[in-house]
Amino acid sequence: MKPSIILYKALPDDLKRRLEEHFTVTQVANLRPETVEQHADAFASAEGLLGSSEKVDAALLAKMPKLRAASTISVGYDTFDVDALNAKNILLMHTPTVLTETVADTIMALVLSSARRVVEVAERVKKGEWTRGIGPDWFGVDVHHKTLGIVGMGRIGLALAQRAHFGFGMPILYNARRQHQEAESRFQARYCDLDTLLKESDYVVLVLPYTQETHHLINAEKFAIMKSSAIFVNAGRGSVVDEKALIEALKKGEIHAAGLDVFEKEPLPVDSPLLTLPNVVALPHIGSATHETRYGMAACAVDNLIDALNGNVEKNCVNPQVLK
Numbered sequence: 001m002k003p004s005i006i007l008y009k010a011l012p013d014d015l016k017r018r019l020e021e022h023f024t025v026t027q028v029a030n031l032r033p034e035t036v037e038q039h040a041d042a043f044a045s046a047e048g049l050l051g052s053s054e055k056v057d058a059a060l061l062a063k064m065p066k067l068r069a070a071s072t073i074s075v076g077y078d079t080f081d082v083d084a085l086n087a088k089n090i091l092l093m094h095t096p097t098v099l100t101e102t103v104a105d106t107i108m109a110l111v112l113s114s115a116r117r118v119v120e121v122a123e124r125v126k127k128g129e130w131t132r133g134i135g136p137d138w139f140g141v142d143v144h145h146k147t148l149g150i151v152g153m154g155r156i157g158l159a160l161a162q163r164a165h166f167g168f169g170m171p172i173l174y175n176a177r178r179q180h181q182e183a184e185s186r187f188q189a190r191y192c193d194l195d196t197l198l199k200e201s202d203y204v205v206l207v208l209p210y211t212q213e214t215h216h217l218i219n220a221e222k223f224a225i226m227k228s229s230a231i232f233v234n235a236g237r238g239s240v241v242d243e244k245a246l247i248e249a250l251k252k253g254e255i256h257a258a259g260l261d262v263f264e265k266e267p268l269p270v271d272s273p274l275l276t277l278p279n280v281v282a283l284p285h286i287g288s289a290t291h292e293t294r295y296g297m298a299a300c301a302v303d304n305l306i307d308a309l310n311g312n313v314e315k316n317c318v319n320p321q322v323l324k
């Protein structure tokens with residue numbers, strides 16, 4: 001008999017068929033308690049779980065006593081209680097690498113659009129305000145050859161450094177938990193402590209996971225030490241930044257502008273003060289959102305679940321130690 005799984009995200013037809021070749025699939029809309037209640041038998045018998053962007057915590061695991069592997073269609077896995085998974089020897093699979101280049105492209109788009117005010121001035125053109133030759137009130141600031149500070153020199157940080165170094169001639173500072181030889185030798189990136197990076201960078205880009213250690217890592221104190229001309233970009237997770245402090249820093253002119261793909265609450269509430277600030281580019285968490293990359297991530301997550309339920313955790317496994 002095929003193992004049963006719960007699928008909590010829509011998949012392209014061919015990938016759903018691939019899953020069905022291996023598993024008995026119950027498709028649900030989300031992992032809310034009422035949904036779990038409604039499909040109680042399917043959750044109780046499921047050995048696998050596949051989807052994204054929903055909380056997977058001890059309360060859910062209590063309803064899934066047979067679960068052996070969860071596969072998320074994302075590289076970040078902050079919606080999972082990994083300790084609770086480990087305690088029950090449940091594997092967690094994710095999708096690193098397949099999205100790296102696309103997310104780095106999105107970050108460059110945020111850097112460029114914030115610096116050159118692309119969204120703001122394009123809106124002015126649409127409103128009919130381009131009636132004569134433009135003056136300094138339409139100007140932006142340069143990106144090329146300015147100093148880029150990257151906080152989080154992992155897969156995406158490295159891909160960003162490559163673009164910034166070779167494409168834009170930007171000197172690169174970086175911070176992570178450890179030094180990265182590849183970043184230093186290929187892109188002449190210089191490791192520094194967080195405060196030095198924040199003080200010296202023209203562009204500060206966060207590409208960090210959300211963890212207990214990174215919660216509100218960037219707060220009022222940190223904004224106060226950035227250059228008043230600094231442009232701040234967050235493409236990691238919203239809660240790495242104290243959003244109230246960010247809003248204050250933008251309002252007080254402690255920093256020049258912000259480009260944001262992630263927020264403390266998503267979707268960003270329509271009454272967020274961030275949406276009233278002309279010097280903010282706010283995107284709806286589109287880091288990896290191209291047709292090619294989202295398909296690649298979904299295919300990777302399907303393969304990951306098949307691998308995990310067959311005991312193959314050579315790649316893309318967050319906690320392979322649970323098999324030992």
Ligand SMILES: NC(=O)C1=CN([C@@H]2O[C@H](COP(=O)(O)OP(=O)(O)OC[C@H]3O[C@@H](n4cnc5c(N)ncnc54)[C@H](OP(=O)(O)O)[C@@H]3O)[C@@H](O)[C@H]2O)C=CC1
Pocket residue numbers: 075076077096097099103151152153154155156157175176177178179207208209210211213214235236237261262285286287288
């Ligand atoms: N906006 C979007 O759509 C997307 C957002 N993301 C986010 O980007 C994150 C990074 O992805 P990826 O590059 O693949 O992940 P990696 O694991 O390759 O890189 C993470 C980096 O963060 C660093 N880091 C972790 N904790 C700390 C800390 N406490 N202080 C300083 N540095 C720290 C790591 O340091 P070290 O190298 O020393 O271990 C590493 O350099 C994801 O976790 C996700 O949250 C990812 C994809 C799309």
Ligand SMILES: O=CC(=O)O
Pocket residue numbers: 073074075076077099287288
């Ligand atoms: O935010 C997206 C991810 O893959 O993580």
